[in-house]
Amino acid sequence: xxxxxxxxxxxxxxxSYDAAHAAAFQKLTQFAAERLGISGADFQALHRQTNEALKxxxxxxxxxxxxxxxYQNLVEQRGGDLGLALEMNELYxxxxxxxxxxxxxxxxxxxxxxxxxxxxxxxxxMTARLQLVKLRRLGLLPWVDFIVSSEEAGAEKPxxxxxQLCVEKAGVDAQRCLFVxxxxxxxxxxxxxxxLQSLWFNPDGQRSAVQVEQIRSLREVxxxxxxxxxxxxx
Ligand SMILES: [Mg+2]
Numbered sequence: 359x360x361x362x363x364x365x366x367x368x369x370x371x372x373x374s375y376d377a378a379h380a381a382a383f384q385k386l387t388q389f390a391a392e393r394l395g396i397s398g399a400d401f402q403a404l405h406r407q408t409n410e411a412l413k414x415x416x417x418x419x420x421x422x423x424x425x426x427x428x429y430q431n432l433v434e435q436r437g438g439d440l441g442l443a444l445e446m447n448e449l450y451x452x453x454x455x456x457x458x459x460x461x462x463x464x465x466x467x468x469x470x471x472x473x474x475x476x477x478x479x480x481x482x483x484m485t486a487r488l489q490l491v492k493l494r495r496l497g498l499l500p501w502v503d504f505i506v507s508s509e510e511a512g513a514e515k516p517x518x519x520x521x522q523l524c525v526e527k528a529g530v531d532a533q534r535c536l537f538v539x540x541x542x543x544x545x546x547x548x549x550x551x552x553x554l555q556s557l558w559f560n561p562d563g564q565r566s567a568v569q570v571e572q573i574r575s576l577r578e579v580x581x582x583x584x585x586x587x588x589x590x591x592x
Contacts, residue, residue, distance in 0.1 A: 361555060361583040363528035364471055365479040365506075367539025368489055371559050372576075373458045373496055382454035389449055394438055408432045418517070420509035423484050425450055451488070460496045461561075463577035468501035470580055480505040481524045481537060483514045483544070504528075515541070516548030525554065538579060546570050557582055 369375035390401040408431050416422045429443040429450075471478050478501055482489050486507045493499045504527040511520040525532045532553035539545025539559055546556040547568070557579065558572040573579065 359533050359555070361476065361536045362530040362534040363477040363479055363503075364536045364538060364579060364583075365481045365524050365528070365549075365554075366468075367537075367541065367545045367559075368480060368482045368492060369484070370540040371461070371538065371545070372464045372498060373460050373492070377459075378454045378457040381457040382450045385453045386446060386450050389446060393442060393445075394433070394436060396436070404432060404435070408435070418514040420483065420485050420507060420514065422514075455491065455495050458492065458495060460498065461576055463575055465497055465501075467576045467579050468498055472501045472503075474580070474583075476583065477503045477528055477530075479503060479524055479528055479535075481515070481520060481539075481545075481549075482506070483508040483520075485509045515544035516551070518548075518552050521549050521552040521554060524549075525552070536579075536582065538573075538576075542566055542568065542570065 366372055387398050387401055390396045391398060394401070396404065405428070408428055412428060412431060413422055421427065426443060426447040429446040430440060433440055433443045468478050480489065480493065480502055482505070484507055486505065486509050489505065489507050490499070493502060493505075506520060506523045506527060508514040508520060511517070511523045513519040515521075521537070524537070525535055528535050533555060535549075535554045537545055537549035537554050537556040540561075542558060546558045547570075549556045556570070558566070558570050559576065560566075560572045561574050563574065571582065573582070
């Protein structure tokens, strides 16, 4: 089945979120020590507890990724100036955006797909504004036809609503869409359950209990556009 649209996850697929996050979180930890008087280990524990409590309360919605709410709650608990939450949010995101680098082959692959007449989409958990900013900073935005964020879909992966909106925006049948991402559950099995083809971006060669089509580099994506056997559990 010829693929006519490739839909990419963003975080840890088009760039290394883990590396950029580490740089941003380090800055945040320093800030907490200097401005909130909370030491590194205590801050990390408080951050984790606050995050878990919000996840429990909010459930799987895009706003759960809104760090401003996390920092605001954290400052509320410590009884500080709430303006600090705005500063923490700004510090985290400006550091992360500065640290981001597109993954090997990302720019060339998206460009090559578009030049072949393949539509390029984004399917991502998170809020629209930040994901658009990330794509622009990574230099990928010129090659993207459409974006579906969980904020827009009203549901997070692996909810079918998000994949269905991707297919609707792709304007082609689900089986002509190929979803590519680093999460087996969110980017491979979720889309497959909705009739899309999918490819696991697995740069470190992790083992999986389920047999799925996988790639080590984004440069391999164009080689998978004609494969009709994807997603078949052998
Ligand atoms: Mg991801």
